[in-house]
Amino acid sequence: MTNNQNPLFQKIEKIRRRPNKVKDTAITLAHGSGGKAMRDLIDDIFVGSFDNPILSQLEDQATIPLAQLISQGDRLAFTTDSYVVDPLFFPGSNIGELAINGTVNDLAVSGAKPLYLTCSMIMEEGLPVETLRQVVLSMKTAADAAGVKIVTGDTKVVHRGSADKLFINTAGIGVIREGVSISAHQIQPGDAVIINGQLGNHGAAILIARGELALSTDIKSDCQPLNGLVDAILEVCPQIHAMRDATRGGVATVLNEFAQSSDVGIRLDEASIPIREEVNGVCEILGLDPLYLANEGKLVVIVPRSHAESVLSAMKSHPAGEDSCIVGEVIDSPAGVVLLQTAFGAERIVDMLVGDQLPRIC
Known part of the structure; x- marks a missing residue:
């Protein structure tokens, strides 16, 4: 009789994988104790959600x-990133989806x-288990949508007041297609x-979600996976x-980094840059520039002029x-300079961001 046919083994396995093992309503230091x-936390919440043949080996x-x-x-x-966004949930997304899509997009x-x-979680004592x-x-939904698997991870719990609810670190690996060299x-x-x-929807959505401004809009984060779009471009x-x-x-x-890396200039046409009226409004009130606002579903592509229209058509599809x-x-x-041709026909320099317009944006 194999283990899979053994009634005792089947009972143990059923107990080990039973749903909702975690009965606590909030994270305690015991959830990071190694016991x-x-x-139970790992089996119930993480393995129960991310389950796949590689992860299930534990x-x-x-x-x-x-x-x-x-x-x-x-x-x-190979890439890694950490996510400390505040608040955890914001219009259009949350820290979990952001962690998956951000790492997928970097690859x-x-x-x-x-x-x-x-996936590594740093949880503050007192974090609601339901959160x-x-x-x-x-995270599971976002990983499925992007076609990736979460195959290993870690959990840590810190004392109340030592962090801000939840921080996530994700690392990712992928394989670069033969013949593709992007630099x-x-x-x-x-x-x-x-x-x-x-541009700027994510930054504006986070700013408004913090409730520090008496503003009400329907701006949502643009958080999304971009690997499918990149596939269409490279095709x-x-x-x-x-x-x-x-x-x-x-x-x-991004454009300043590009200009400095290749020792070229870049000229933008202000009239061609798509920015929501509401995002422009938020920026005008606060003295921000939407070109510096964070995005979580936008990419910048530099292509030979001869291929621009075919790439644009593929992207639009x-x-x-x-x-x-x-x-x-x-x-x-x-x-090494980025210029912006304004709607009035003048040009201004778009320099590197100095300081931090919006901390804890991702």
Whole structure:
């Protein structure tokens, strides 16, 4: 008789995997102690939600066959990020979905196919268990939508007041397709600058969700996975010169990094840049520039001018790129500088972000 046929084994396995093992209403220090309370938390909330053949082994590491990776490309992409956004839930998304999509997007803009993620949770004593369940469920939903698996992780609990409810760290690996080489050092004069939609929605949504302003709008975060959109781009143009998601620091910071890496200039056309009227309004009230506001579902693509229209068409055909548009071009000089041609015909320099417009934005 095998273990799977043994009634005692089946009973033990049923008990081990029974739902809702965690009866506490809030996280306690015992949930980070390494004992039964922590094991119940992991089995109930994390394994119960993220369950897949690799994670279910419950080892201290995820074991992935190299042959499986090699079959999909010739280079490994590896990234990590931490999420400390305040508040945990905001219009259009939450910290869990943000953690998954942010890591997926960091891999995707390198030309990689995102495959596996890790998840580490730093929880403050007193965090409601139901809040944790909602966050983890949203992570599972986001991972499924992006086609990735969460295969290993960690939990830590800190004393009340030592953190702010919940911090998440995710790391991810993916495989870069053969023949794809995306780097800011490849940008050339004449290249086109394309973005995939309205800017600043995430930053504005977080700002309003904090309740520090007497403002009421329907602005939602643009948090979304971009790997499907990147697939559509690379299908028509594997020769993408540069690509990056515009998170903290916004599009302005990304373009300044591009200009300095390739020692070129970049000129933007203000009239071509899509920004919601409500986002512009928030920025005017607070003296902010929407070009520096964070996004969580927007990327900047630099493509050879000869491929610009085909890339734009491919982007518009994907749900994450329906509002894509060409917003500027790469120029010879001034090298390392981003210029904005305003609606009045003048030009101004768009410099690197100085300071932090909105802390804890992601």
